[in-house]
Amino acid sequence: MQALSRIFWTFVFITLFACYPLHALQRHIDVKPRVTILVDDSYPPYSYVSNGYLYGIYVEQVKLAARQLADHYQITLEAIPWKRGVAAMESGEAFALMPPYIHKDKRPYIWPYSVSLGEEAVVAFCNQGITLKNILKRKPQLEPINIGINAGFLILDDELAVAREKGLIKIWENKDTKSNIKKLSKNRLDCYLNDRLSTVMGVEALKSELQTLDMSQFQEDKIVLTRTAHIGYTKENGERFPYKLDFIEKMNEALRVVQANNHQ
Incomplete structure (x- = not known):
């Protein structure tokens, strides 16, 4: 009888286990x-x-x-x-x-x-002769300043946001730091807005590809904003x-x- 009892309860256990939902077991x-x-x-x-x-x-x-x-x-x-x-x-x-x-x-x-x-300083790096300082005093008949940013970034301060609305600047969203620096170096952009350290490292990383590239060809024009990440x-x-x-x-x-x- 004891052997039969053990067999019975073993059967019951196996049956219940087999019927137990797989997702519940997981x-x-x-x-x-x-x-x-x-x-x-x-x-x-x-x-x-x-x-x-x-x-x-x-x-x-x-x-x-x-x-x-x-x-x-x-x-x-x-x-x-x-x-x-x-x-x-x-x-x-x-x-x-x-x-x-x-x-x-x-x-x-x-x-x-x-x-x-960490805290980051978003800086405007511009080609020589270009400035975003006092941008709202720029004459509206002049061509807008072309500014590159990384796609999806929200890094305009209030002054630049107003300048954009007035057509004094034009914002171009590019894929990443590398693509923006390339365009800045070829004068396809006038300025580039990004974290200071990220930009400096981006220039260094591109030197093997663009031998003439050097940080000295750009000027740090202004600190746009300081933010924490x-x-x-x-x-x-x-x-x-x-x-x-x-x-x-x-x-x-x-x-x-x-x-x-x-x-x-």
Whole structure:
């Protein structure tokens, strides 16, 4: 009888296990949520792809922070062209994107933002004889100044925004830092707006391709604005990202630890 009883209960167990939904089993096995953070793939030295790998000052910060969260989340950093990443956030498809500046009004679909990853100075680099200083006093009959920016970047200050409306400047969105520097060096652009360090490094990286290229041929015309960079999160709190608030809290704390360790 005992043997029959064991056989009976073994049969019951196997039957219940076989009927248990596969997705429910997966939830028990894979208890750590998978979190994907989209990352600008062409913004050196902060985030960029080289030889198929993602590098950068901000990337390393977040990677170190992600290690601290390894018991709670499976975190993936996915390189993506900036404009496409912004579009994924706007559509609600993506959970997080780095490293945007804070634009509550212009990007209402991103909220909240992480603690600061770092501060950047957006600078206007112009060809000799061109200036954006006192741009609103420029005579309207003159040809507009052609300014390049990286596609999807929101980096105009109030003065330049007004100048754009008045037709005193014309904004050209180009793929990335490299393409903008090339056009600036060939006088297809008059000025280029971007983070100072990113631009300087971009020029250095292009010297092997353009032997005559040198930073001295451009002038740092003006500091347009100073902003902090962050991880930006989707504003949606729906069922798709139920871990949102917990993840943000844990990631912020981990980033603070990483930054404190870096300053020791």
